[in-house]
Amino acid sequence: MFAMKKLFFVGLCSIFGAVALNAQAANLADRHASKSLTCVSCHDTAAPKEGATVSTAKCSSCHGSLQEISDKIHKRGNAQGPDPHVNHSLGLNCNECHRGHQPSVNMCNRCHVFEHKVP
């Protein structure tokens, strides 16, 4: 009886563990680090200070324009709609959705109810 309860508890923990891992394995900065990028890659300094940000131009210097990102995702298939990168909200800043060190958000949901997963 006791052993059963313990087994059930361990099982639950691994389910929640797996869900948490899928939702946010790491933040965006950590995922970049896993591709051998460093703080300098985004911040131009190895010691960014509190309040530091990263410009859209910096992100685009590696990833291209919003249109190019959208084209790449659509070419691959399985794109989430409506298109988060090309839409009626012109001139979007990457940081409105993609956060460096916190969970990303979907700015569209200030007005809409979309279920995009934002990496």
Ligand code: HEC
């Ligand atoms: C993928 C690009 C990227 C990488 C790589 C990255 N950052 Fe950032 N960082 C950001 C963005 C974007 C912000 C703006 C705040 C946010 O979105 O979390 C930020 C903000 C910061 C801030 C200010 C946070 C605040 O709340 O005031 C610090 C400090 C910082 N980063 C440190 C680092 C350090 C140290 C590293 C390397 C270990 C690093 N960052 C790597 C994108 C990056």
Ligand code: HEC
């Ligand atoms: C120095 C080049 C460089 C810079 C600057 C950079 N990235 Fe990346 N980024 C990469 C590489 C390399 C990857 C991994 C390969 C890929 O998915 O293209 C990546 C991956 C990503 C991914 C996919 C992550 C995932 O886990 O699916 C997103 C989203 C992303 N970057 C957004 C950003 C944003 C937003 C910024 C600016 C804050 C930024 N990147 C700055 C090179 C860069």
Ligand code: HEC
């Ligand atoms: C309105 C929110 C939003 C904004 C603004 C935004 N993104 Fe995204 N981004 C997303 C979402 C959602 C996805 C996942 C799309 C999918 O899987 O179909 C994504 C995916 C990505 C990816 C992964 C592409 C891949 O091959 O899987 C990269 C890289 C990326 N964005 C970079 C950027 C950059 C750079 C900017 C700024 C120039 C930016 N994004 C602005 C929401 C946004």
Ligand code: HEC
């Ligand atoms: C400030 C509020 C606001 C934000 C933020 C916003 N939208 Fe909208 N959106 C609207 C309004 C208002 C309409 C037009 C009314 C309607 O058709 O529902 C609309 C219509 C749309 C439509 C219907 C077709 C079209 O193009 O007119 C799509 C698709 C759409 N938005 C996607 C997005 C995406 C993707 C984002 C995030 C990048 C976004 N919206 C952000 C207010 C907003």
